[in-house]
Amino acid sequence: MSDTAVQFLSRPLTAQPGQPLRVAAYSRIAEAIRTKLLQPGSLLPTETELGVMMDVSRTVIREALMLLEEDGLTRARRGVGRFVADSLPRIGIEKIRPFDQLLGGSELDVQVKRTLAEFQPASEFVAPGIGVEPNEDCWLWESVLIRNGEAIGHLQENVPISAGREPDSGKKAGSGETADDGDWLAAAADPAGRTSLAPKTLLEILAERPGMSLGPGECQISLSTAGPSRAKLLALRPSDPVLVLTQYVRRAGKPFYLAKCLVAAKAGHLSVMQSS
Template identity: 45%
Template sequence: MTVPLGQPRRVAVYSRLAAGIRAQVFPLGSLLPKESDLGTRLGVSRTVVREALMLLEEDGLIHTRRGVGRFVAPELPRAGLERLRPFEEVLASQGQTVGVENLQATIQHATDFVAGGLELDPDANTWFWETRLTRDGEPVALVQEHIPAGRDLRDISPLLAERLRDPQDPGRTLFAVMTDVLGPVFGPGECAMTAGVAGATRGRLLSLAPSAPLLILTQTAQHGGRAAYLAKYIVRAGERLSINQPPQS
């Protein structure tokens, strides 16, 4: 399997499987092959396949029946849109500061889910920012944010496209940078919540065992009447959240 430059192998496997689901290679409602069989077909390890399947389940493309296996969802999900604020503000509580550690800021080929959520062509590229949020030095959440890149971003905001040409915003999430440039003018939208487990990669970043439970929030938002932002907020179990996002004027 060829992996696009800069894209993790688990994301490349996710994209291949998601494309297979949408093309009916794996029909809606059907039982998926075993992890080992998928790994053999794609030339990757079971660990990579397992993490890709976790992402597919979080995005509503598959579901697990304990003792039976993983099945393709009976219908394909759609991404919604709602108002939001930077996630570090959502996690912050009175008297406590949430730290933001930037892990990467790159342009990547959009996965099937990201392209659909941002209403982009399947071959489009997107900005991908990953940050780790900490409290008292301990990791509490990962923030994985996507926005259009190139011409698609310039169509939304030439100012934002120019700002991101040389991203120099340590200690900020992407959405915090966006509100600096564009102001609080995002919405409407929707935030979907699912439960999951850390897996090897996210477990390492959050100092958790691979089997540790997580809360995953998938958030998208519009700007100027078009989809402009899609993010996953991956939160350690037990964190208190202010889920009701206030309207922005």
């Protein structure tokens, strides 16, 4: 690894308000990869080495590296170490469906239990997927997908703040705004129940909005482990395997929506819709 890369990774690490430290570590390493300070195919420093450089714990680094692998920026070789991916993941153009529908189908009902809906700074991974700049505020919705009373998936969805604005509102959201500043998505997300909307995934709510023409999109599939925080939500062990479904949707030809869904093995058979 070059001296320039070491200096970049060793800069003081600070998290944005409301942002976990693992996300800040993820963003720092992701930026080094995207700017090729860490060359494609190169071996990454160990967890201990990265922890010393960035002055954070190995747990923070381990979770950041897990996110990097989930997002296709790195790959692991058992007994050797972690490597920068040979090529960065692209934003694609396949047809997709909301994950509750994908995991449910015609015979199984999947409930959406929303656990979070708020503005957060877009990470290095999220930003290009929804067409905003890194650290620009965006919507983050988190939900647990429940089937037959059992949690089978953890879903994170992101869209630009502008997604909740009417086209003729003339308002531009910024980091100082709150979820009550004329945003119809804020009403849909409100856990206090100010509206009659049943809990749904963000993608499903967007698709039902008049004039909201979505697509095309893509769903990328990879394998990972649950990790400490998400394992609790899914009643798993941190080391248990999960399927990672990363979903992109465009609107008017531009990146608009990005979701990541961790699916537990107990979800069973998964059907993936394909079109020619």
